Amino acid sequence: SGHVQLPSPQNVTLLSKDFDMILTWTPGEGSPPDVTYTVRYKSQERMDKWIKVPHCKNIHRTSCNLTCVLPNFFVKVWARVKAVSGGFQSPWVESQFKEYHLDVELAPPVLNVNVTENLIHVKASFPFATCVESLPWMYDLNLWEAGSEDKKQYERNFRKNTVTIDTTAFRGSYCLSARSSFQSIDFKYSKFSQPLCVLLNHKG
Numbered sequence: 375s376g377h378v379q380l381p382s383p384q385n386v387t388l389l390s391k392d393f394d395m396i397l398t399w400t401p402g403e404g405s406p407p408d409v410t411y412t413v414r415y416k417s418q419e420r421m422d423k424w425i426k427v428p429h430c431k432n433i434h435r436t437s438c439n440l441t442c443v444l445p446n447f448f449v450k451v452w453a454r455v456k457a458v459s460g461g462f463q464s465p466w467v468e469s470q471f472k473e474y475h476l477d478v479e480l481a482p483p484v485l486n487v488n489v490t491e492n493l494i495h496v497k498a499s500f501p502f503a504t505c506v507e508s509l510p511w512m513y514d515l516n517l518w519e520a521g522s523e524d525k526k527q528y529e530r531n532f533r534k535n536t537v538t539i540d541t542t543a544f545r546g547s548y549c550l551s552a553r554s555s556f557q558s559i560d561f562k563y564s565k566f567s568q569p570l571c572v573l574l575n576h577k578g
Contacts (some may be wrong), residue, residue: 380457380464381405383436388469393502394479395444395474397430397453398437402464409459412465413438418449432458442505447474474506480554480564483513483533487550489541489572495539499554501516512555513564520547520571530555544574 381402388397397413413430416423431436444451450471483498498513515528515537528537533554541548549560549571554564 380409380459380462382464383411383455383457383466384443384467386453386455386467386469388451388472390441390472390474390477390479391479393478393500393506394431394439394441395451395472395478395551396437396441397440397455397469398442400436402457405457406459410434411438411455411457413440413453413455414453415440415443415453417445417451419445419461424454426548435459441474441503447471447506447509450475453512456472475537478556478558478562480556480562482564482567483552483554485515485550485567485570486551487570487572489574492540492542492575494539494541494548494550494574495570496539496550498531498533500533500554510557513552514555515550515552517548517550520549541574546576547571547573 381404383399384402386399410432412432413427414424415427427438427443440453450473452469452471454468456466456467480500483500486497490497496515500511511533512530513533516525517539518525531537549569551566551569553566556562
């Protein structure tokens, strides 16, 4: 009937990055400059229903953060996207599936270090959305003397727990680094954070 179709979005990928589940895509070749995109998702709980994502309707950007719309972090989800311009639209293009709990990719925590006379208090904060706060995130902490390879490990600390280290016997510069961890089927880890170094028991 002479109906013109818009080019479909390309490289449609559901990816896990730094605690977030994000759908990304690239514009179809020859897309008009005013093209917008609309995203929907479905989950294993209801395979027959594609659900609207209110913050990803007629958007100009080429990604949509789905983390906090997922109905359940323990089931597979799929997402799809279509291009819209004027009265025209492209066909929907569907991603592969992901499951947050199994596929989540962690970012290193940010360390907050408080040095008192003979103690170091270490807190970790995590760069994740509040909707996933209830999951059992943990962190591993390493401490070592600057220049040494010998690292003392404090493993599997619940994310809200402060690690307190007695530094009475320490002299000089010591470094700390941490990684996020999470147990799905086996343990998952982020990379370690950039070392943070402090001077201990420095007289003078």
